[in-house]
Amino acid sequence: MKWSFQELRIQAQDPLAIDTSIEISDEMQERSDEILAMSPVKVDGFVIYEEATVLAQLQIALDVTLPSSRSLEPVNVSMAFSINERYLPKGMETDIIDDEAVLQIEVEGNSVDLKRAIEDNILLHLPQQRLTAEEAEEQELPMGKDWDMMTEDSYRSSLKGEEKIDPRLAKLKDLFADEASED
Template sequence: MKWSLMELRRYKDEPLVIDTTIELADTLLKRDETILAVGPARVVGTMNVEPREYIAQVQVDVVLTLPSSRSLQPVEYPMSIAFDEIYMTPEEYALVKGTDGYEHAIVLDSTTIDLREAIEDYILLNIPLQVLTEEEMASDDLPSGDSWTIMSEEDYLYQQMETQAQTIDPRLAKLSALLDNNEESE
């Protein structure tokens, strides 16, 4: 997934077609300790060579094995990520700096473009915060233990409203007692 700029210039008339499978397990497991396993990544896309930039349009399909957010059980999580990247040499970037559309261009520090790094970054950025097993998704039960429970935000807000309704402002407690006495005397 690495090409020299000289090699890419041969594709200025027609795009370089990318259709391959790569192994990312060794580097992804080092970069993120929460990943348990990584399947082969299918990479499909094109690399277009323009006069001032190199544009990669890529689709990556990979299956990660991640721990469940609730039970830490292994969960296979299929990912399908599409991204576009614009690569420029420092000289090319200096000519267009400040121009709309080039704010997110990647300035190359060598004479090669390595898509593997971008693929790994996009995979890591798209790992969800919540991963659940099929049983956990089907169940409405939330984990609990000795003197603790997990509750939904809606349940928490409802409980807070009930608690506030039952709490009497200490400044008005005597007035409340006076009202109670009036109701008893009637």
């Protein structure tokens, strides 16, 4: 999954179609302690050489086993996402205008390593909240002595219920109450 700009320029007439599976679980486990296991990564898409740049548009699909964010029990997570990146040789500027979804990346050297790009994107797309089926169904969140866990929604609603009064102004409230009773 690594090509030089020269190789892709020679083949520039047609996009290079990619439809493969790659095994990168060992590399991913070295890069992240959170990854317990991982299926081979399904990669579909194309790479095309355009005006001294390389455009990669890929669809990625995989299953990864991660620890639960609550109990650290293993959780299998299916992931599917796209990678839209344009690779430029370092120091080069281009007049090509891509849509917002295409990320432009400067490459040191004269080759494009899509395997490394796929690894980076997998790490970026790992979900922060991962729950086992039982934890997802559970309505009550864990709690202990002097602490409890709450969802963002319940936290926001608890903030709305609290009236925040500046302690420096709290005495003024009593002042106006006295004047109202005198009238």
